[in-house]
Amino acid sequence: MTRAVAALRHYPLVAAALAVGAVGLVLLAIELELAARILVSVFAAAVALKEGVSMVRRLLSGQFGLDLLAVMAITATLLVGEYWASLIIVFMLAGGEALEDYAENRARRELSALLDRVPQRAHRIGPDGAIVDIPVDAVAVGDRLLVRPAEIVPVDARLDSLEGAFDESSLTGESLPVDKESGDEVASGSVNGPAAVEIIASALAADSQYQRIVELVREASESKAPLVRLADRYAVPFTLLSLAIAGIAWAVSGDPVRFAEVLVVATPCPLLIAAPVAFMGGMSSAARNGVVVKNAGTLEKLSRARTVAFDKTGTLTKGHPEVVDVRPAAGEGTANLSADELLRLVGSAERYSSHVLAAALQQAAERRGLALSDSTDAREVATHGVAATLDGRALVVGKPAFVAEAIAEDAAPIIRPELPSGEAAVYAAVDGLFAGTIVLRDRVRDESAETVAALGPLGVTRVLMVTGDVEATARPIADALGIDEVHAECLPADKVRIVREAEPRPVVMVGDGVNDAPVLAVADVGIAMGARGATAAGESADAVVLVDDVSRVVEAITIGHQTVRIALQSIWLGIIISVGLMLIASVGLLPAVVGALLQEVVDLVAILAALRAVRAGTRGVPARPSRRVPQLTR
Template identity: 65%
Template sequence: MQWLRDSTRRYPLVAITLLVAAIAAAAGLAGSPAVSQWLCIGWGVIVAAMQAVGMIRDIMRGHWGLDILAVTAIVATILVGEYVATIIIVLMLTGGEALEDYAAGRARRELTALLERAPQLAHRLGDDGGIEDIAVSEVRAGDLLLLRPAELVPVDAQLLSPVAVVDQSSLTGESLPVELRAGDDLLSGSVNAETAVRIRATATAADSQYQRIVALVAEAAESKAPVVRLADRYAVPFTVVALLIAGIAWAASGDPVRFAEVLVVATPCPLLIAAPVAFMGGMSRAARGGIIVKGGGVLEQLAAARTIVFDKTGTLTTGTPTVEQVRPTGGFDADELLALAASAEQYSSHVLAASIMRAARERRLALRDASTASEHATSGVVAQIDGREVIVGKLAFVRARAPSAEPTELAAGELAIYLAIDGSFAGSIVARDSVRENAAETIAELEQLGVGDTMMLTGDAWPTARHVAAELGIEHVQAECLPADKVRAVRAVERRPVIMVGDGVNDAPVLASADVGVAMGAKGATAASESADVVITLDDISRTARAVRIGRDTRRIALQSIWIGIVISVGLMLVAAVGVIPATVGALSQEVVDLVAILWALRAIGTRRDRVADRGRATSRGPAVVVS
């Protein structure tokens, strides 16, 4: 009964239509056909008027939709006395929203499942050893927490217990459990295995990985697919064809009933419902693969893309360069140079900064605090450390403050960070960033999908950029780019739509300027993921090609669903034109057309297709390995 009350409140027009139909049927059975007819006529006129008002408003805004067919069909059945057909058409129209909601709910199940799994509770450990159950929103960085078996990690945290086994499949796509050791990071949303462990929160709920992904998913779920654009491509031609067939049938037979019978089977619900279901299914399919697509319009752009532009560091490469060599000059010691560089790089967000700091820690060098520090985006850092000015960054940036700075010799694939201290050139640090194993395979797959033009933009030096581009077969390269240079390069691309793939904060401007911005491996609410149209939550470049494939599959299925509805409807119109299908039967048959189109649209969810593809990739890569 509660379900019935909720449905009635949510879909009042459907409830009224069913009530009118029931009363009309009862009146007919009781020997009062006039009451039955006037009930159907009255409610039909009201619904037709409501549809007409919306139709006129759309026309005044310059938008010609499909409502004219629905209104004409209702009026025609009333005029020719087909009252049962009238109430069936009204039920079909008013029930369209309920049918769409049901189908869309089926299509977006992956999105809603992710939202429903968000951690809600945490167990905080007190100084006295007591356990306090608190809402996840109350957890603060530094809190000691107890994670029980089979529970979700509530916030991003660090493992304190000696060992833990967690399931990270909802975040990383890795189907096998991962073994972690004390000191390793735990991502919120991971599932603990069979042993209770102690963890220390490293972030609040709002700043944690899973909640950030949930926020992006919620944004995507609220977006609307470009169904109006898709449907409108066919709205006017379909309407003209339907009215033409109906008019010819009337003229040829001399019977106005034929006009109504044709229009009854021409109602346009497949065009209005099937496409949004397909796009929601495509978004759900993408979310299941760790790809958050912010709207159906993005899927259309992905499907039509002709050019793809990659950032280099952290996108085509692993983004974790390793320091190969420290080359001091001017009397500086190698360890001293590395310690000063790492101390200054504490105030940088660049991926190389983390590599330099990691190398300093591996050599057990103490990092010092700076009295002042400023980062110059994509160029370097200037810091005051122990009374000395330390400059770390690109050669041009360092040379502007230390004219004696000279380029160091680099092997293929190496890159250099230069240093100056108190205006004097102090030396360089050489690092290497390897290309991702599946980068070349991904570029080849994109080419097969029709994204044939590939470009690489990077802030790194030309020798490194050329080496990576040659290794991956990328012909179009621009190196030593500032963020503004990347934006200009993307805007200048001729073959559009263009996809831009990046991973860092510095990529935010160019991601926003591309037709489709893809933030790869983004940790939720970073500048990159906020400005991107697609957020890949996994550190896997191959998901870029999967996103394009999903876009193409979704658009194809949406168009197929529309054409299935059109072809069946036109076939029924032609049959109705010769008087074979009565109006009432035609109205019922149109519901079957709707069902067929929607079931076809639900194929966009693609569960079986992705499982087969994933099995194929797993077989080609060999057995999975659990990394501890």
């Protein structure tokens, strides 16, 4: 009851229509029919006058809307004495806003859920072990935080506890808890599992993933799609058709009531409601599937996408080096280590390095379950490598020239493998003997090939790779993924020019780095890989993929197709039902009051049809990659 009262307060015109109707029925019950007629007629005329003034203002500004028919229907029913039908039409117009709000709120649930879950407090652990609650904005990088069971992670961080399980469904759509180990990244907004864990903050609250997502959601929830105005494109022909049917019915029957009865069922509320509800549903579905669409009009463009351009590094590839081969040296004058022992020693030494490859080497050893050793004398020689004593053995890791200096004169020399473009090698020596090399490269994402292949059935006729890498690096990856057109060694200005000139349009650009921000802004639809990508890329893009999964681009295009189709289906469903009711009314089989009540049913049918967009997506999308551990070759 309380909720109903609050709703009526929020929609005063609905409350007024209900009140007038109730009083009118009471007057009829006590046989004051004239008083009931006057009350209802004056109220309906006042609403028609108010709506008419607004309509005239829109007409003067060049906007021809379907609300013209509603005003004409109210006026016509009043003129022929069908005042109860007039009241029902008023209630329908007033209730349409409430129905639309309800539908949009349901469709927006996944979007608003992110806003409702913004963390406000964090539990900071002091040097003495004391726990102090602080505002999340006061968290500094490096702070040690406690996250209790079922609490939301307040900022981006690294797990300091040995292990933990986190629910990332609000961020990624992944329904199962994700297991993390010490050192793994934990995204803000994920929900901790059944055990308390400690984390080390790696970003401020304002720079954390969840806060960036919240800002994107705010933009998304306030947007309005160009296709929403599609209903108004039907305004002129639909109005002319309605007036023609009503006029013919009047002329043939000689009864002006027929004219009013036809216009009653021509009221266009379903057309006005269907499109915006469908697009809000599509945006909701996209958010639930890990893609924040900033502007609802983006869905309409995605549905018509004909060209898709991909950046390479961080988009089609993982964007960070991974160990792909461990090559221990064998034979006389070498260290003769096993592959596991070589990787273990190198991973141990790289714990003391700040080089970009250090983390990949350490992680590769940890993934194999190798126990890393500590060193008390490790030292890093900037841009060259690391020297350390590990388990009583002298280890040198780094560039070949740096390692060669540590090799004894009578030992076997360093062997430099021939590496294809895009690969790098780290060399190692143990106790003055060459120990071997470890090869790293930026790996192609598991889902990239399936993603490219899935674009064709969605109407995409041209796929490009636009990258700053050299041709020798980009071409083999493009060939493996089935991309024929490669633009290599591109500066940001080159990418902008290529995408701006690309045909056929619309053009979708997918990228992740700061250098992709300009081209994402100039594309018809810019999609940023936002799970690890630069903030600049996310801010300039029209949509942001929240998970490290490029196949969500196909998901977004699929949702765009289905959303537009559902919006158009809902619009045409409203038109067909309305025309059918007009034809029935034209032969005198549909009294004005009954027709007005049936329009409420048509409204509900249109809304329910449009709400199907909440479930858009997932069909024709490549399977999401499993969380498997990369296997290293020996």
